[in-house]
Amino acid sequence: MSHDRMTRREFLRWSVVGAGSIGIAACMAAPPAALPSAETTGQNDEPDKASTQLVWWHGWGGPSGLAAMTAIEDAFNTGDHSFQIERVHVDEMNQKILVAIAGGTPPDIGVCCAQYAQLYSRNAVVPLDDYIDASIVIKRDAFVQGLFESMQWLGKTYGVPAIEAGPRYGIMYNNALIAEAGLEAANFPTTWDEMYEWHVALSKFDSAGNVSTIGFDPRDGTSRNGPATNIPQFWAINYGLDAWDSETLTFHYDRQEYVEALATIKRFYDYVGVEQMESLRSSTGTWVNTPSAQFPAGILATLNIGYYGPGELAINAPDKEFGVAWVPVPEARSGIKMQSVGGIPAYIPVGSKDPDRAFEFIEFLTTDAVQTPVFEATGWLGGRKEWYDPDLPRYAGRDVLRWYLQSVNEADEMWACPVIPIQAFVEDQREKTYAAVIFGEKTPEQAAIDMHTACTEELRNEFPDLVTE
Amino acid sequence: MGVATNRKFWAPRQQRELLKGLLFVSPWLLGFAGFTVYPILASLYYSLTQYDILRPPRFIGLANYHQLFFQDEVFRFVLYNTLYLVVIGVPAGVVTAFMVASLLNNEMKLRPLFRTLFFVPALVPAVAAAEVWRWVYNTNFGVVNSLLKWGGMSIIPFLSSPDLAKPSLILIHMWAQGTAIVIFLAALQDVPRSLYDAALVDGANLWHRFWNVTIPMCTPTILFVALTSMINMFQYFTIGWLLTEGGPNQSTEFYGIYLYRNAFLFFKMGYASALSWILFLIIVAFTILIFRASQRRVYYAGDGES
Numbered sequence: 001m002s003h004d005r006m007t008r009r010e011f012l013r014w015s016v017v018g019a020g021s022i023g024i025a026a027c028m029a030a031p032p033a034a035l036p037s038a039e040t041t042g043q044n045d046e047p048d049k050a051s052t053q054l055v056w057w058h059g060w061g062g063p064s065g066l067a068a069m070t071a072i073e074d075a076f077n078t079g080d081h082s083f084q085i086e087r088v089h090v091d092e093m094n095q096k097i098l099v100a101i102a103g104g105t106p107p108d109i110g111v112c113c114a115q116y117a118q119l120y121s122r123n124a125v126v127p128l129d130d131y132i133d134a135s136i137v138i139k140r141d142a143f144v145q146g147l148f149e150s151m152q153w154l155g156k157t158y159g160v161p162a163i164e165a166g167p168r169y170g171i172m173y174n175n176a177l178i179a180e181a182g183l184e185a186a187n188f189p190t191t192w193d194e195m196y197e198w199h200v201a202l203s204k205f206d207s208a209g210n211v212s213t214i215g216f217d218p219r220d221g222t223s224r225n226g227p228a229t230n231i232p233q234f235w236a237i238n239y240g241l242d243a244w245d246s247e248t249l250t251f252h253y254d255r256q257e258y259v260e261a262l263a264t265i266k267r268f269y270d271y272v273g274v275e276q277m278e279s280l281r282s283s284t285g286t287w288v289n290t291p292s293a294q295f296p297a298g299i300l301a302t303l304n305i306g307y308y309g310p311g312e313l314a315i316n317a318p319d320k321e322f323g324v325a326w327v328p329v330p331e332a333r334s335g336i337k338m339q340s341v342g343g344i345p346a347y348i349p350v351g352s353k354d355p356d357r358a359f360e361f362i363e364f365l366t367t368d369a370v371q372t373p374v375f376e377a378t379g380w381l382g383g384r385k386e387w388y389d390p391d392l393p394r395y396a397g398r399d400v401l402r403w404y405l406q407s408v409n410e411a412d413e414m415w416a417c418p419v420i421p422i423q424a425f426v427e428d429q430r431e432k433t434y435a436a437v438i439f440g441e442k443t444p445e446q447a448a449i450d451m452h453t454a455c456t457e458e459l460r461n462e463f464p465d466l467v468t469e
Numbered sequence: 470m471g472v473a474t475n476r477k478f479w480a481p482r483q484q485r486e487l488l489k490g491l492l493f494v495s496p497w498l499l500g501f502a503g504f505t506v507y508p509i510l511a512s513l514y515y516s517l518t519q520y521d522i523l524r525p526p527r528f529i530g531l532a533n534y535h536q537l538f539f540q541d542e543v544f545r546f547v548l549y550n551t552l553y554l555v556v557i558g559v560p561a562g563v564v565t566a567f568m569v570a571s572l573l574n575n576e577m578k579l580r581p582l583f584r585t586l587f588f589v590p591a592l593v594p595a596v597a598a599a600e601v602w603r604w605v606y607n608t609n610f611g612v613v614n615s616l617l618k619w620g621g622m623s624i625i626p627f628l629s630s631p632d633l634a635k636p637s638l639i640l641i642h643m644w645a646q647g648t649a650i651v652i653f654l655a656a657l658q659d660v661p662r663s664l665y666d667a668a669l670v671d672g673a674n675l676w677h678r679f680w681n682v683t684i685p686m687c688t689p690t691i692l693f694v695a696l697t698s699m700i701n702m703f704q705y706f707t708i709g710w711l712l713t714e715g716g717p718n719q720s721t722e723f724y725g726i727y728l729y730r731n732a733f734l735f736f737k738m739g740y741a742s743a744l745s746w747i748l749f750l751i752i753v754a755f756t757i758l759i760f761r762a763s764q765r766r767v768y769y770a771g772d773g774e775s
Contacts, residue, residue, distance in 0.1 A: 094733065094734070098733065098736065101522075101523060102522040115734070119523070122521060122523040122736070123523070123524070124523045206618070208621050208623050209623055210623060275629050276626075278630075279624060283610065283611070424734040424735050424736070425734075425735050428730065428734065428735070432719060435716060435719070439631060439718040457540070461536070462519070462737070
């Protein structure tokens with residue numbers, strides 16, 4: 001009987017052995033959970049294809065975005081390729097890809113929506129120049145001017161324009177509100193002084209002084225964005241200021257042009273009242289991708305928005321009619337037509353398990369096989385020049401969109417998107433600077449100097465080897 | 470000598486007991502070491518470095534702390550905003566919870582229903598609560614502003630005015646006091662009935678009984694709720710981030726938000742680590758301050774010194 005019973009010492013010994021075995025087993029590399037078996041995928045006849053699967057993260061969500069991404073995944077996986085793609089929709093991409101790269105478990109391919117410049121400048125993504133030079137699918141000169149430049153850092157290319165790209169600027173206006181105010185679209189303002197007069201004419205208040213309609217919001221749509229790798233800082237370039245010098249790696253926010261731009265923003269806010277404007281925009285929302293946002297809802301009369309504006313408005317404000325015009329410029333630059341084509345890069349994070357195949361998928365993302373279903377689902381254009389012909393059958397009947405396409409050919413100035421290694425910090429400073437000016441906490445002069453100083457110091461702290469002055 | 474040796478070293482049986490004990494607590498010890506001790510020590514080290522996760526950390530000594538105190542102007546805003554939240558929000562929350570608990574402690578019809586209703590906000594996830602309040606505060610469609618507009622009055626820009634944004638967030642904090650109310654209810658029910666009877670005999674009215682009996686007897690609980698609320702308030706993040714993201718004009722840029730911004734948007738993990746250590750020291754200092762200040766005002770039953 002005594003042989004059948006386990007002593008305490010034996011129990012402890014076996015417990016330790018068992019716990020140690022479990023610990024060792026847990027530490028061993030597990031097979032990738034995402035790897036589907038041939039049985040579950042129904043790919044019995046193609047075991048090699050199913051056994052290699054690359055993971056693709058994308059930040060786009062929403063019904064139309066997900067429909068487009070799913071179509072891409074299906075198109076690739078049913079095509080003639082030596083591997084499969086597993087698509088993963090990732091919210092808060094910036095934070096998650098940062099942790100994934102640092103943890104050594106990045107996706108094999110990433111598209112949208114991260115702080116790309118910060119990844120490029122910290123060697124977190126793979127340089128693609130050799131791949132691009134050897135590619136028969138991707139030729140740099142086949143893409144719209146400026147797109148590849150916005151994916152380069154210190155002479156190396158880290159991304160390829162894929163899925164979404166296009167003109168970022170155009171003032172869309174609500175035909176009914178303009179007619180109601182007795183204004184004519186044919187005389188749409190070309191300078192900010194004229195635009196201010198329209199702003200006054202279009203803004204409406206109730207008897208208690210509460211604003212009910214706003215003429216123009218200088219911080220809605222693409223007026224608010226940048227400087228980023230997919231869109232410049234509108235209020236700087238509109239005044240002719242390239243606030244980031246990519247040659248000398250210096251900022252120019254202390255220039256007079258920026259001071260004047262800030263003063264213009266404030267002027268529009270002052271007429272309505274900053275708290276009134278902030279209240280209205282926060283209560284309704286901005287941009288054009290929800291029906292309740294101030295422009296689709298008919299509360300805002302004019303909006304600076306990219307080429308996707310007409311498509312999204314057709315969905316979110318189908319009962320309204322809109323027109324489009326060139327964005328106004330300051331009096332000193334009167335007559336200049338400015339535009340910028342920004343795009344989203346497809347990139348390969350460092351640590352990707354098969355960069356060669358990952359690039360093959362990136363090549364696929366730039367083809368018609370992808371862009372056609374993407375355009376049908378979302379209205380996004382892509383980066384190839386051939387898609388910017390307004391006379392293509394797919395654009396028939398879309399007059400406002402055709403204006404955007406034509407604007408790429410007619411613009412006097414095509415601004416490239418800047419690659420700033422401290423992009424998030426500069427964008428944060430932009431937001432703080434605008435707020436400090438419109439709330440009257442700082443004068444435009446002081447705000448411009450403070451932003452310049454803050455950005456310069458931050459760059460010096462974060463990249464001491466790059467800053468020479 | 471033999472006796473001395475036995476005292477110095479544990480007997481084999483004691484060693485076995487120790488080993489067994491350690492074995493049984495080892496899962497917790499390993500977790501504590503890996504998920505608490507190591508991150509704390511690592512953050513201390515990273516606070517002395519320039520570190521963006523993507524590149525190896527670069528030792529820079531106390532430069533992050535120097536920048537925080539002597540160069541970072543936003544840090545001063547952040548400290549002010551956070552202290553405002555703590556100094557006004559914590560007492561407001563504690564007083565609200567205590568008053569509501571006192572009311573709910575009285576005999577009344579539908580008392581269980583009222584207790585449930587007041588506790589419900591504690592069960593609502595922060596994100597859902599933020600969405601509800603976003604609509605309450607909405608200047609176009611919110612309940613308050615709709616009524617004001619209907620009455621021909623000016624709207625209140627709850628979250629759009631730098632002057633009103635912090636008080637508006639504090640109001641949400643006061644609404645979400647369900648847990649504190651339950652704790653206070655338990656404390657109130659522990660107050661001996663005999664003390665109220667004695668006060669009544671002495672001619673004390675309702676206010677005197679509340680002030681001289683209820684509050685003193687609940688002081689340990691008040692201290693506990695105030696301390697935990699203060700610690701939570703210093704770390705305030707979710708509702709503020711969801712409703713205002715630090716705006717308007719940085720008026721709600723609180724410590725947690727600024728720390729998150731530096732860590733995950735600016736990729737400044739070293740700087741964010743320094744921020745977290747400063748926050749830790751601030752919380753420790755406030756905790757000591759509150760303990761010292763409350764030493765003579767908190768009643769601990771059985772402690773003759775109190």
